Amino acid sequence: MVSERLKRIILQALQLEDFDMQDETTASMVPGWDSLSHVRVIIAIEESYGIRFKTLEVIRLKNVGELQRMIAAKSG
Amino acid sequence: MLFSSPIFLFLFLPIVLAGYWLVGRRMRNLFLLGASIFFYVWGEGRYVVLLIFSIFLNYTFGILAARYRESSKGRLVIWLALLMNLGALAWYKYAAFIAGNINFILSSIEVPPIQIQNQDLPLGLSFFTFQAIAYVLDVYREETAPQKSLMKFALFMSLFPKLAAGPIIRHEEVAEDLTDRKIDLELFSSGVRRFVIGLGKKVLIADTIAKTTEKIFAIPGQDLPLSVAWLGILCYSLQIYFDFSGYSDMAIGLGRMLGFKIQENFNYPYIARSLTDFWRRWHISLSTWFRDYLFVPLSYALMTDRIRKKIGEGKYKTNYRSVFSIVVVFTLCGFWHGAGYNFIAWGMLHGVILGLESLWLGKVITKWKAPFQHAYLLFIVTMAWVFFRSPGVKSAACYFKALAGLTSPNTLYYHISLYLNTELLVALLAGVVGATPFSKVITEYLERESMQRLIPFAEVAFIILVLLASFASLAGSTFSPFIYQKF
Numbered sequence: 001m002v003s004e005r006l007k008r009i010i011l012q013a014l015q016l017e018d019f020d021m022q023d024e025t026t027a028s029m030v031p032g033w034d035s036l037s038h039v040r041v042i043i044a045i046e047e048s049y050g051i052r053f054k055t056l057e058v059i060r061l062k063n064v065g066e067l068q069r070m071i072a073a074k075s076g
Numbered sequence: 077m078l079f080s081s082p083i084f085l086f087l088f089l090p091i092v093l094a095g096y097w098l099v100g101r102r103m104r105n106l107f108l109l110g111a112s113i114f115f116y117v118w119g120e121g122r123y124v125v126l127l128i129f130s131i132f133l134n135y136t137f138g139i140l141a142a143r144y145r146e147s148s149k150g151r152l153v154i155w156l157a158l159l160m161n162l163g164a165l166a167w168y169k170y171a172a173f174i175a176g177n178i179n180f181i182l183s184s185i186e187v188p189p190i191q192i193q194n195q196d197l198p199l200g201l202s203f204f205t206f207q208a209i210a211y212v213l214d215v216y217r218e219e220t221a222p223q224k225s226l227m228k229f230a231l232f233m234s235l236f237p238k239l240a241a242g243p244i245i246r247h248e249e250v251a252e253d254l255t256d257r258k259i260d261l262e263l264f265s266s267g268v269r270r271f272v273i274g275l276g277k278k279v280l281i282a283d284t285i286a287k288t289t290e291k292i293f294a295i296p297g298q299d300l301p302l303s304v305a306w307l308g309i310l311c312y313s314l315q316i317y318f319d320f321s322g323y324s325d326m327a328i329g330l331g332r333m334l335g336f337k338i339q340e341n342f343n344y345p346y347i348a349r350s351l352t353d354f355w356r357r358w359h360i361s362l363s364t365w366f367r368d369y370l371f372v373p374l375s376y377a378l379m380t381d382r383i384r385k386k387i388g389e390g391k392y393k394t395n396y397r398s399v400f401s402i403v404v405v406f407t408l409c410g411f412w413h414g415a416g417y418n419f420i421a422w423g424m425l426h427g428v429i430l431g432l433e434s435l436w437l438g439k440v441i442t443k444w445k446a447p448f449q450h451a452y453l454l455f456i457v458t459m460a461w462v463f464f465r466s467p468g469v470k471s472a473a474c475y476f477k478a479l480a481g482l483t484s485p486n487t488l489y490y491h492i493s494l495y496l497n498t499e500l501l502v503a504l505l506a507g508v509v510g511a512t513p514f515s516k517v518i519t520e521y522l523e524r525e526s527m528q529r530l531i532p533f534a535e536v537a538f539i540i541l542v543l544l545a546s547f548a549s550l551a552g553s554t555f556s557p558f559i560y561q562k563f
Contacts, residue, residue: 012390013387013390015393028356031438031439031442032434032438032439034352034430034433034434034438035367035371035372035398035402036375036395036398036399036401036402036430036431036434037395037398037434039372039375039376039379039395039398040387040392040395040398043379043383043384043387043388044387044388044390046384047384047385047387047388048388054217055217055372055373055376058372059367059368059372
């Protein structure tokens with residue numbers, strides 16, 4: 001499950017009103033989520049949760065579900 | 077030795093495949109390494125020394141990068157690896173270009189110029205250098221384990237299917253295959269089919285269209301009529317796609333015949349609906365290289381604490397820093413293709429438009445109807461190819477004038493009817509159809525209509541047809557190298 005908090009951060013970073021996000025949602029399915037805005041999404045998450053990703057961790061992410069799990073692992 | 081040359085098709089490949097099956101599992105790596113080195117020596121002779129030197133050097137860097145991870149020694153290893161690899165590339169590919177630019181400045185202050193001869197670019201140097209850099213960085217970042225066996229590492233670097241022009245493979249992708257690869261009949265036959273498709277793309281479509289491209293781009297810019305200029309750029313757009321994706325298909329096919337599963341390099345780029353989408357589909361191994369090893373580190377490095385805080389508070393609305401990074405990265409990507417301002421212009425144009433798409437253009441485009449999105453993408457990409465194909469920025473500018481109808485051409489001497497012929501029209505039609513996933517549509521149709529049994533039959537018939545036509549075409553053709561082998 002994608003938490004409301006994560007969804008809100010992603011939407012804000014991408015400047016989107018709303019978008020239905022599931023575990024299986026990938027970046028290419030979300031309008032405006034490209035490599036450039038990805039940097040902003042990741043930093044917004046890092047700032048909000050007070051965590052840091054490794055340089056390439058974020059590139060290998062398959063979908064939003066995996067992102068959610070990684071946040072949980074890092075902040076837990 | 078080109079994949080589409082008779083010597084490769086009728087001598088090298090059959091001998092290598094037969095030998096590969098005969099020597100047995102344990103000797104296969106050694107045999108394949110020998111064949112790959114032979115392949116390189118045949119093509120480049122003495123420069124094999126450079127390849128071997130690069131193998132030893134990067135093998136050592138990999139071991140050291142793993143040993144000294146996260147320490148100052150480790151960082152030193154990384155910088156040394158970058159310096160040595162990029163140094164070799166700079167010397168062979170860019171020395172004359174850089175010297176030329178320096179001399180331009182020196183001449184204005186009346187200092188004698190630097191004398192540097194134009195170097196021959198060793199075959200595949202741009203590709204294996206990038207592969208080596210990715211390897212050392214991946215080891216350092218714990219993305220892959222260092223390759224302990226020198227022989228396996230040498231094979232990873234020199235594997236002949238991808239040696240001349242990629243795809244740029246990652247160590248992690250093939251690490252298992254290097255140790256133990258299973259080749260079954262299914263993988264082998266899919267490799268053969270893929271190779272034949274690639275051969276057909278190159279020989280039947282790219283090489284046929286190339287004849288017209290050459291003629292049109294040889295016309296002096298001021299004499300080029302509007303219609304001929306548009307035909308020329310249409311031809312080149314299809315030629316470069318079929319040339320390079322054909323080469324990639326052949327590389328992937330050869331890899332499978334030998335038990336290596338190499339990642340896809342193209343995914344119907346011309347059906348993309350934005351430039352961002354295009355770069356997820358065109359030369360994927362290179363664009364991901366630039367993303368992972370240059371764009372990501374650069375754009376994160378530019379995010380200072382102040383910017384991070386702004387992003388956290390949702391106050392950093394316009395992501396100028398990432399836009400700056402993408403322009404820098406794509407300009408370098410252009411420069412990677414060749415030491416010339418035309419390549420720099422090509423890359424910069426792509427970077428700027430990608431940046432604009434990320435800022436606002438992308439959101440505008442998504443609201444358009446599909447045909448307009450396709451038209452937009454094809455317009456951008458074909459216009460950029462003018463820089464790519466022209467020998468310099470000046471001649472590109474002349475070509476743009478012709479495309480805009482701003483020349484006063486000799487329409488009689490260079491009339492479009494002189495360039496259109498049945499052979500070209502057939503190749504163009506095949507090219508336009510082949511650039512779309514048309515075969516998938518047919519397969520799905522047959523499946524829907526419960527005619528699955530026809531699929532294998534149709535496929536085999538098609539493959540045989542392509543193979544025979546390619547052989548027939550090769551018998552009467554002259555030498556025509558792959559475009560990307562020049563890079």
